Amino acid sequence: MSAPNSSYDPVQVTDLQPEEIEAARDAALAALAGADDLDVLADVRTRHVSGRPAPLVLARREVGALPPQARADAGKRLNAASRTVNEAYEARLAVLTEQRDARVLVEESVDVTLPTGRAARGARHPLSVVADRVADVFVAMGYEVAEGPEAEHGWYNFDALNTPPDHPSRELQDTLYLEPTTSSVVLRTQTSPVQVRSLLTRPLPVYVICPGRVFRADTVDATHLPVFSQVEGLAIDEGLTMADLRGTLDAFAAGLFSDVRGGLRTRLRPHFFPFTEPSAEVDLQCFGCGGDSAAGGPDPACRICSGEGWIEWGGCGMVDPAVLTACGVDPARYSGFAFGMGLERTAMALHNIRDIRELIDGDVRFALAFSRGGNA
Numbered sequence: 396m397s398a399p400n401s402s403y404d405p406v407q408v409t410d411l412q413p414e415e416i417e418a419a420r421d422a423a424l425a426a427l428a429g430a431d432d433l434d435v436l437a438d439v440r441t442r443h444v445s446g447r448p449a450p451l452v453l454a455r456r457e458v459g460a461l462p463p464q465a466r467a468d469a470g471k472r473l474n475a476a477s478r479t480v481n482e483a484y485e486a487r488l489a490v491l492t493e494q495r496d497a498r499v500l501v502e503e504s505v506d507v508t509l510p511t512g513r514a515a516r517g518a519r520h521p522l523s524v525v526a527d528r529v530a531d532v533f534v535a536m537g538y539e540v541a542e543g544p545e546a547e548h549g550w551y552n553f554d555a556l557n558t559p560p561d562h563p564s565r566e567l568q569d570t571l572y573l574e575p576t577t578s579s580v581v582l583r584t585q586t587s588p589v590q591v592r593s594l595l596t597r598p599l600p601v602y603v604i605c606p607g608r609v610f611r612a613d614t615v616d617a618t619h620l621p622v623f624s625q626v627e628g629l630a631i632d633e634g635l636t637m638a639d640l641r642g643t644l645d646a647f648a649a650g651l652f653s654d655v656r657g658g659l660r661t662r663l664r665p666h667f668f669p670f671t672e673p674s675a676e677v678d679l680q681c682f683g684c685g686g687d688s689a690a691g692g693p694d695p696a697c698r699i700c701s702g703e704g705w706i707e708w709g710g711c712g713m714v715d716p717a718v719l720t721a722c723g724v725d726p727a728r729y730s731g732f733a734f735g736m737g738l739e740r741t742a743m744a745l746h747n748i749r750d751i752r753e754l755i756d757g758d759v760r761f762a763l764a765f766s767r768g769g770n771a
């Protein structure tokens with residue numbers, strides 16, 4: 396840098412002296428180095444870098460007053476000082492911005508382990524979900540949903556269903572009677588009395604399903620509850636045969652288990668019920684192995700069906716003419732079929748639930764676990 400020259404304009408501009416420019420530059424660099432956050436840096440920028448009061452900015456205004464040679468020298472010095480200060484500013488800005496961003500990431504991150512003030516939302520119970528799905532399948536086939544009382548007269552629960560007075564199911568160890576026991580009022584042991592009531596009150600033909608709670612004098616264990624849920628179906632029309640029953644059950648299984656192996660099939664095994672003739676037990680194609688284990692497939696030891704390929708699902712049969720007669724229906728003209736399944740067993744099959752008691756524990760986490768996955 397050249398020294399001041401006395402041949403310059405007699406009006407010396409102090410701000411443009413080399414020492415002054417260096418002092419202004421060094422003050423700016425020191426202030427920039429001392430700026431420890433972006434707010435301070437913005438202030439330093441105004442006072443030292445590019446703001447109106449910055450000495451280097453003020454000095455630049457004076458340059459025009461100098462003679463040409465002095466103007467060029469001072470301009471070079473100013474430019475060099477300004478470039479140094481600007482570079483220092485940009486570097487400091489980058490450092491402080493990075494520090495700020497890193498701090499924000501930490502300070503504004505969400506701690507997902509903190510408790511929230513939100514009330515937990517519940518979930519529909521798997522039994523309710525299954526009952527609704529069953530109703531959907533049958534309503535689509537033209538059935539109506541019928542309901543009836545849980546405290547039922549013995550005539551509807553037993554007599555009308557062709558259950559003889561000495562049948563063991565009427566015993567106190569199987570059936571819960573309301574007092575006085577001579578009143579013959581029971582907690583219904585099945586939803587069949589709703590079928591009787593439907594036949595007595597509805598015009599023929601009748602196509603109904605009857606979902607609801609039923610009661611038995613059972614002890615709670617992994618597969619039994621004293622209170623459980625059934626869905627029964629009844630179809631009474633002219634010309635109905637066992638083939639209609641089979642087709643209906645297969646349509647039921649295919650619709651209800653449509654997302655299990657593309658729909659499951661059923662099979663019938665001969666059985667006896669007082670209110671149907673012929674009667675059969677309904678088995679459901681194993682939802683675990685699809686029946687492969689029974690055919691010696693890749694999973695011969697399926698733990699769900701124990702290698703049977705089928706699991707028990709419910710009972711069914713052609714409605715006994717004696718039941719039709721008891722309900723005022725002419726068995727010479729009408730025939731029909733009935734079937735019934737436990738909803739707990741159905742839900743257990745649908746969700747691979749191992750212990751029926753989980754369905755009554757009332758733990759919302761259990762219901763939440765089954766409210767997802769397309770079954771809601």
Ligand SMILES: [Zn+2]
Binds near residue numbers: 700
């Ligand atoms: Zn199986």
